[in-house]
Amino acid sequence: MAELTQNEKRLLAALGKEERTFATPLAGLLGATPEAVVQWAHLAQEKGLVATERIVARELVYTDEGNRYLETGLPETQLLREIRQGATVEDLRKHAAFAIGFGQLRKKGLIRVTGSAVEKIPGASTDADEAALKNPAPDDPRTKDLIKRGILAEHETVQHKVSITPEGLALVQAGLDLRAETGTLTRDQIVSGTWRDCNFRRYDVKKLPRRLYPGKVHPYQRIIGEMREILLTMGFEELYGEIIQQCYWNFDALFQPQDHPAREMQDTFYLSETLPLPQGYEKVKAMHIDGGGTSSTGWGGTWKEEKARQCVLRTHTTCLSIQHLAAHRDPPVKAFAVGRVYRRETIDTTHLAEFEQLEGIVMDEDVTFANLLGILREFYNRMGLDSVRFKPSYYPYTEPSLDAEAYVEGIGWVEMGGAGVFREEVTAPLGITCPVLAWGLGISRIAMLRLGLKDLRLLHKSDIQFLRETPVITDAEGGI
């Protein structure tokens, strides 16, 4: 049963004694207005504890004029008394009751007027009208006439009758806590111990509160955080680095030929800035031209220093991996980076010109392609993707190369990222002698699946209501 307010309880207690009474006496009893009592009674009625009845009474009351006539008699009565033998209209006109009384007497046929002479009809009397005035009865035509004349008025009064129901009575008999309610628990009450006597106002637990929005990490950042956590627990060191990269580190050191289509202006954001080439760049140059003494043929053709010096917005985070390896040639190295990368793409719901890429590398004696598959499987499994498969692919700086696909409930096989073993053309010029396993992954795709987004732009140009309403736990079915 819903909670009772203090006033409802007081009403019930009063009704426990009276059982059935009108609002007005109840109001007196409870020290409130009858209107307030009626309101409490209605609330209690909704809970089935009392019944209310609206009683409408009609009452006849005297108008001011009516009250005068009670003392003086009706105007026609007064006038009739004045009519003696030989009375004339002119005589009667002097009387105050003439204006109304004369007309009434003629209308009721109690006088006869001949010329100016006025005489009573034998037996003329207004006694019945006077009786109707003194004791009005609603159905008496004389009374109705008095109402019409504005001597009597009809008044409507509404009375509320309140009665307690058996449920209400049972509640009263079970005992009601009638102490005053406490709203805010005060320091005084706590310290003095008077809280023991407090009757705390009860709240309705069904009524929803106003929604509060806590300060939160962006849901996409949270997903990035989860992936970082996975890689850290797998023993990887985190990398962070420059957005602005020379073509040398972004492309050349990764054995992307200088005439490769991906290096063209329509795919990459170029800057007019240049940076000097690092020491030992000649080995990379030789590798491009003729394989630099390895089993590779190289790309042939020419290799231009000025192309390598030019700066771009990094097109992948692999440029961070390769620089880390160049500075840490001794095995083992396990490193990862999550960073924003840039592609000169036309922006739409599924393509952005900048997006986050996750990249991982493992360099050690004797690590193998089979180990790469193993580490990928482990990584995706930890992200909640249990079914993973691999198929051949192509990336300019890895050989063998593969694409990983994961099975997502409700969608099917989804491409999750690329991977491979760094080519010797990449590692040899930098003096790296162990195999390097590498993989990359576009995180926004996973964020889209996890957050149920239809438009990738929402991650970066967000309606803050989306951020406020997205809960911190968003795991969908299927484990994405």
Added chain:
Amino acid sequence: MAVITLPYRYLERLTRTDRKTILEKISLIGSDVERIEDDHADVEFFPDRPDLFSPEGVARAMRGYLGIETGLPMYRVRPSGISFTVDPNLASIRPVLGAAVIRGVSFDDESIQSIMSLQESLHWAVGRGRSKVAIGIHDLDTVTPPFRYIASPRSRRFVPLDYCEEMSMDEILEKHPKGRDYAKIVRDFPLFPLIVDQDNHVLSFPPIINGERTRVTIDTKNILLDTTGTDTRAVSVAVNIICTAMAEAGASIESVSVGGEDIPTLAPVERSVSVKECSRLLGIELTAPQMAMLLHKMRFGAEAEDTETVKVQIPCYRADIMHDWDLFEDVAIAYGYDRIISQPPPTYTVGKPHAVLVRADLVREVLCGLGYLEVMPFTLTSEEIMYLRMQRPEHPGVLRVMHPISIENTIVRTDLIPLLLEFLAMNRHRELPQRLFTVGDVVHHCTTHQQAAGVSTHPEADFSEAYATADALLHELSLEYTTVESADPAFINGRRADIMAGNRKIGMFGEIHPAVLNGFELEHSVAAFEIDLRAVSGYHAMPGTP
């Protein structure tokens, strides 16, 4: 990426098996099936395998992979007796010429379309948009050998393909659609490349357009292939891929003599590879005969020289085999990626987060605690947002991208507050108060570092709130700081401060100027702060940057 149309009936005839078997396995040789239609499939192949850019090439590979026909495909080349001379003046223009005669072709509209699309795919993947390699295909019977590849005056006139009147080569660059598309490759040369026959009829103006005279039709029986370019290897790969595809379709190939050398030979290249190295790379134990068998499946010639070495014959169309590991990848594909037992590496290391990003996370923790909601704006923005609306002068270290995609993405961000104001503008209709923060990269000159910024908007947002919030964050980050009045025009005069660490400015806070609010169409006051996280203890200088 190259999407190749594979008509089922033709593919089935060439592969000698049914479409279902082919389509089931086709992605296992390295491809993505884009569309399955009633009579054909569209399949995307990777740019390192231009030999798969035709139904003939795909059928050849699938016969091997499915075990229908394995090992090295043999192509016979007879001399045609036809010769080319090459003008030495072309040395600095477009020096390399490859050519071949292809006899006994039987074209219909579909197979002409097929060879044209192979030609276009090769222009893209090998030819780098015709600059490195351009291919011309001619009806041999419309011209008379010997042929000459010459550097011609630009005024030379002939009827280009798809036209019926003569035009000068200069006019072609100006008026012909192909001329306009590719003019940039030759425009700066004094003389233009041209191929003519004995009677001075024009076959081709490479890399722009063929002559109308040698147009290939369904009546064409014999083809002359010309391939010109700047790189010998690329030119010969293009010739080999077209010739072997046509041979797969039933034509016979004849060599021509170019400067005294008979080309093409369509001969394989030999490479000896180590079984142990292959096993170590892939993580699967293989013997030499097993490895040779797997290579046969991928259409290589291969035999075990001894237990440790396999001698491989690489077919002339496999342009991608540059290194021994390229062959090992083919071994892995033939073995099947799904059969390789995956196993994480035993390498033991300890995970370590990057100090910079650890600090960024701490900033997040503090600002979330203060009730701020994180947003992640783009790093590319515009001068309009970053400076103009902020009433600020341009940052001296701002970087402009050379070819922006839109006026909204012209520069790399140097500050964060403007992007947060842009966010508030986007969310004007949402409930107040709004408190937003972001932490992330900004770029000054060519150097990336992290900053953090926050904004708060509601009717009572003011200087005191900005100060208190910045102070709380700085305190949590153990940053000793002082404040000085600032002159930043983005804030109200008298309600703005620079945050100083010693003599270095590391941030600012204040109440955003009403003119800036007007610029962003904001209707309530905004308290804002921004801090350079390089000032935080333990923020390392970035390693590995030249």
